[in-house]
Amino acid sequence: MPRSLASAPIMILNGPNLNLLGQRQPEIYGSDTLADVEAMCVKAAAAHGGTVDFRQSNHEGQLVDWIQEARLDHCGVVINPGAYSHTSVAILDALNACDDLPVIEVHISNIHRREEFRHHSYVSLRADGVIAGCGVQGYVFAVERIAKLAGAGLAEA
Numbered sequence: 001m002p003r004s005l006a007s008a009p010i011m012i013l014n015g016p017n018l019n020l021l022g023q024r025q026p027e028i029y030g031s032d033t034l035a036d037v038e039a040m041c042v043k044a045a046a047a048h049g050g051t052v053d054f055r056q057s058n059h060e061g062q063l064v065d066w067i068q069e070a071r072l073d074h075c076g077v078v079i080n081p082g083a084y085s086h087t088s089v090a091i092l093d094a095l096n097a098c099d100d101l102p103v104i105e106v107h108i109s110n111i112h113r114r115e116e117f118r119h120h121s122y123v124s125l126r127a128d129g130v131i132a133g134c135g136v137q138g139y140v141f142a143v144e145r146i147a148k149l150a151g152a153g154l155a156e157a
Helices: 034-046 060-073 082-086 089-096 137-152
Strands: 010-014 052-056 076-080 103-107 129-132
Touching (some): 010 034, 034 052, 034 137, 060 076, 076 089, 076 137, 103 137
Parallel strands (some): 010 052, 010 076, 076 103
16 A cells, blocks of 8 residues: 655665765766765655655665565655666566555666666666656655655556
8 A cells, every 4th residue: 555755754775886976987976975865865855744764785685675675664765776777687576566656766877878788777667757867866856756656646646
């Protein structure tokens, strides 16, 4: 049964190498750190009367475990799966098990203007929306979209 933003946090998951945000390839990913992104998400969720549960892991299995946890007590999932976007059927399967939760996929860079292998995302097959190329502001857009979907229900949004 869908949960509202007022009663359950948004799970925000970050995949491999995002712990190096602000240090790794700033010409592509910018200078904001993951802590900066978390602060932006907290503020965006609070503006809609909600909270976030913000996490990062370099390990695919950990991300799968957290997605499974989100099924039980979160109102939606924002995920930047990093390189796992292009390789992880396991993450797709876990997201498919979250059939009553809105899922928004975020990419800081525009993956469609990068190397060919980055053009395909398994996660996109499940995502209710994909935000790419908007920098870290894409996370704020994703939180706002989850707030709308969690408040209105997927059929109405």
